Amino acid sequence: MDCNSCDYNKVKKQKGIGEIKIALAGQPNVGKSMLINAMSGGNRVKVGNFSGVTVDKMEVCFEHHCHLFDLIDLPGTYSIDGFTKEEKVAKDFLVNEDYDVxxxxxxxxxxxxxxxxxxxLLELNKKMVVALNMADEARKDGIKIDLHQLQKILGIPVVQVSAKTGEGVDELLDKVHEIFDSQERAHSNIIYSDPLEEEIIKITKFLNERGFSYKDWTNREVAIALLLEQEKVYKELHDNPIMIELYPIIRDSLEHIYTHHETKDIKEIKAAEHASIARGIAMEVVSQKSQPKSLTLTQKIDSVLLNKYLGIPIFLFLMWGLFWLTFEFGNVPMEYIDAAIGAFGDFVGSHISNENLRSLIVDGIIGGVGAVLLFLPNIVILYIGIALLETTGYMSRVAFLLDGFFHKFGLHGKSFIPLVTGFGCTVPAYMAARTLKSEKDRLITLFILGFMSCGARLPIYVLFTGAFFSVQVAGNMLFLIYISGAILGLVMAKLLRVLVFKGEDEPFVMEMPKYRLPTLKLLWHTVYSNAVSYLKKAGTFILIASVAVWFASNYPKNEQLQQQYSQKIAKADAQEKVKLEKELKAKELENSYLGQIGKFSEPFFAPLGFDWRLSVALESGLAAKEVVVSTLGVLYSVGEVDENSKSLKEILRKELNIPIALSFIVFVMIYLPCFAASTVFTKEAGGFKYFIYLFIFTTVTAWVLSFVTYHIAKLIF
Amino acid sequence: MRLSDLSKNQEAIVIRVNASGELKQRLASFGLLKGAYVKVIDCSLGKSTIEIMVDSTLLALRREEAEKIEVEPKTGGKQKRKRKRLRLGNGL
Known part of the structure; x- marks a missing residue:
């Protein structure tokens, strides 16, 4: 993977300084990402409090004492011997890639x-430093760690740090530096159980007698690797003649170890050995008087939030509150932004004399991008909510509460994490689904993720509900839209589980991290980076799409038609003039490229109540959902001749009716997510054929349900 | 007795994990293996998921998984006994 976050090779060349490549490994929820921020002084990695925020390995570069630190943030894993994708990613990197520390x-x-x-990690025999993070929290909890003793047992440097307060971070950087510069690699002083030690000594002795050496490893380290069946060592020693003599010795030793451990599973033996080592070390170096305060507090909070009867209502209330805030609070700045954009458009328009250029800039660019900017407050609030859920540790509790329920639908409690992320943006949600180990659980989750309406779809809902319902009703409608999307997802998951992905479920074993209050800084950075990426999208992708839509709706120009009408208009009186001008605009639109596409697909959408304009808006939404609103903006404002330019809401209210609006909302809820998300889906699902399945699956579902909604709504309203 | 049979706040020692490969490894990576001390903290509605504490880690399990873990409940209730060293590496 390239270092995207900084122009790494350029810096390296310019300064001609050495680089230190550091593999950052740790269990989930240890504050790894936060430590990176503290170390690099920048904030390039999102930090979260549940496993699965860092789904891929990430790279961050920064300079320290004339060395370029190149941090590779590996996904948080409890072990590197496991079966999850993250564990494989981490192990693969640690064993096969080239790095320094x-x-x-x-x-x-x-x-x-x-x-x-x-x-x-110690068994990998690499240069290594341990960072004891959350030192401040440990102190508060009354936990004392004998640093000196811990270093002695592990044989490698240990530094106490706190990513939160910045304590010890400089010392850690210096230590990494020092280790990198040192000629000798420190060796671990860990001692295994008696039976294993006996065999290690036997094999070490044999290797010593033969004068064997392998890399910079000691023969003891080779012996451990052989006994614990490290594949890579076997592969590399395969052609070494000494193996002929070694095999029978190893076989003997293993038999001995098997008998002692009462199992022939070397992974299990390893786990048991490591567990006793960890327990032994912890007993020797950790002293604490009573149960840590933070753990007691966590249990107290859990007794309320995980309460058998209150847990789920509390969760639903919190979710409802979040959506309510999104709508009510987000609406306040919206009006001002709307007015500001309108005024800006008028101001710019009055300074451009060329009619085509003015139309491009005012209607195409300012109108299109402005429509997207309008929803920034809503999106920021939604992201704050999701960031809070993630960073406090509540997300895992929700998985615990909901697994019983989710499991009935063939989903995993953990599916909840990608599903909720999906309410923010479908792209990271697809990636978060990697925390699901079983292929089937993952694919089902991927397929229904699109039903969780992402933040970009919010503008469409706000626009349509706002146009046809009062503010109070609109808020509830919004909640209903999100909930029914989620319910539809569950039903579809069950169908997929029964019909397509049959078979075993993934075991549900997950850590409940301690509750942590996120620092404001952390929250700010999560929300800020999301808002920036939203704006970036608005500034680039959506800008281009807006211009494209504007072009397609204004060209080709039909001169014959124009002449025909200008003659008519010249003859007509004032009242008729307005009518004729309107007619001309409408005719022009119909003949434009956009109109042609819309007309072409109109028969497909007609049974759902959509005219060609709505059809075009939906099609443009395949690029990005934000474009739907901007397309509607362009399409409807062009047709509007009234000088007192009314907002899009009012135009829609005039042009459409409630059944059409509902049908449109339903279609938007269900159909294919944006281009970027589709690309990620294809990658995550593992093939283009899955994208085809997704396309058919979502389009058919969307069409059928919109059809039903439209016709039922027609009977009611 | 199985882990799933324990009631809230009951403590026990794991005597056997009747799982294979993947699940066993996963449990072990949380320190949940023979000789580990566990305590049931909470259950969700219908006991479909169980929250336990292993050492100082809070862990959520589904009932199906908890059924695979054989335990011996600690008797004597609140007597606080020092943890025994279990098959410890010597000479540390």
């Missing part, structure tokens, strides 16, 4: 479990 980030408040991974 492993930086193992450890949660000081939960040392024992974290040491399980540390023990695994």
């Amino acid at each position: 492993i930086l193992n980030v450890v949660d000081s408040t939960n040392l024992q479990r974290n040491l399980l991974l540390t023990a695994e």
